[in-house]
Amino acid sequence: MPFSKEFPHVRKTGKASFTISWIDDDPVLSDKYCSHTNTSSTSIETSKNCYGLVNLKFAYGNIGRECVLEMEMTATDNKLNLNKPLVSVVAIKDGVEKKMKFREGKWTVSWETPLPAKCERCDDWPMRTCEGVLFDIVIDFNRHSQQSTKSRSTQHLLNLCNNQESADVTFDFGNGTLLKGHSLVIASGSPVLAAMFKHNLKENAGKKVVEIAGVKSDVFAVLLRFLYTGEVDDFGNADAAEVMVAADKYAIDPLKEECASRMTQNLTVENATSYLVLAHLHNAAALQEATSEFIARNATFICSKEDWMMGVIKNYPELAFAIFQRLANF
Template identity: 35%
Template sequence: MSDASPIILVEEIRLGLFRIYWELDNSMWKKEDVYQEEFELCGSKKGREFYLNFELQVVANKNRPYDFKITIEDLLCTDGNDSEKEEKESTHQSQQEQPQSKRQKLNKSTVPSNMLPAMFPTYVWLDSHVSSTNELPLLEDEEGIWEVAVTNPNIQPYIAVWMDFGTNEVKEKHVITGLADMFHNQKQCDVQFEFNDGQSVGAHIVILSAGSPVFAAMFQSDFLETKTRKVTIVDVEIAVFKQLLIFLYTGNAPRLAEESITRLLFELADKYGVGALKDECVDVLLTQFNIENVIDMLVWAHFHSIEKLSKKAMKFLVKNFRKLCVQPEWMELMKNHPDLCLRANQQMAELLPKTESEDSE
């Protein structure tokens, strides 16, 4: 067991849906080993504790020396005293020797069926960046233990694990419908957003603050907006800003997939710290590449440091270079972004067949 102690970052994306970031030090990819971290959920599941195990597995392939296995163990501590926590944080051997009487696995057979969605994850999966698939589900091999082995992984500085507790959909929709009704019918709004064209839209400070750390700071400070309950928006049109507000109320932006809105909405979500909306925008943008927009998309993704989008745009550009190199946008790219052109040329060179002299070397 390694002594490394990666940092767990846990966030609740919506009711009962959690994303867990597990940071990986570069040294962790250099030898076969097992790394373990304990983490606790927040928000609606505060107090629930889990173990995350990351096990490197050596393979006979120089190009990819390691595969790995992720295991999530769901534990319910029956004795929450400090001595047990000290035991769990000591050496791997002491963890194995802990008295079983102090801890028991969650047992679905002992929990009323109407409580299962609240007590147990209904779906656990890895983010798409570690493999070629959109998402990689963890299978529940034993009660309270989820595992998945990743073959030929993309080496990344972090692992992102998702856990969905399958909260009651009917009740959840009822709450969302009520919040949406308050916004769409502009009921009891306590802040107004005013735009350059004279239009305005109202909202509720408590809802905005819950979904955006920027709004939370704005309305808990001595800013003018706190006193006047009026906010002037000059950098975006009301139609795009409304999509941000609707997302904060409902978790959904109806016009997200419109090409004229997606990138603007990402920038707005980035400005106000709405991470879940940023992720949804990127997922949509990954499907919007075409010959006409890929160069512009590449530059935009590079500017905003969206690695996943930048990589796919570059791959699309290289694949369609014969069509793109005659377009005026390519000349602008060469002039204004030589670093991106160099990267494209390097990737194209890798696709060319080697000459006889190169093979002899």
């Protein structure tokens, strides 16, 4: 797309919503791990009489595997808080629409990108060259009423989840711990549990009981909450990796993807090897790709560890071979 001097520009799309279009045409964009890091930024006034100033920043991050767009809004009226989480902000890049998340005073969103090339100046990773990136950012201040409706619906389902008296099925973990639920709600989100309701139910004092093996009650509680609300704000005492394994076991794919996403964001030298194996065993493609890339870029620290030598090379040589192939391409 040819660049225009009219960018960035803003247009009002509703009574309380507007769209910002911005082309970042900096030819060189690089990740923070390269010593010659460049980012692009711009500012635009949304309205002379309302809303305020919007600051946009674009860069490559997460070891060069994603591009990140950040936005801050400053109100012209000090009484107006534009950064409330109730404001809806959607960013569109290359036809891919994503909601921007509000954290620490900033709205952020990221897209996965192809692997970069080395920096020609410092021979470090990573370096990218592009002709330009076009963003459309849609900001809607009408979300309050929409969010209120959604929140009420979610709260009703959460109340149902917590209502033990109306539950018609009990999950027994064999250690004295019992969790209760509503079979119709749970079956609608998990085909595996739906099948268990038909074939693995036991009657106990006139009540339906399903025995759960191999999953902790804390982990299963996260699954139940997600099946009712479609959200997982807090894992509580459960670990994201354990929840992902359980979500895969009971075919709750949206929860599995959410766990994999959180695990990707929390990759470290200590957990990368175990996350790689889990991703492989439970067919979490995005997590396996991110973990493989992380290990390849930190091979000096990870591939000398015992869990890599005994856990991966010995038991999963195909995974080790794939990592070594990546290293050969560096």
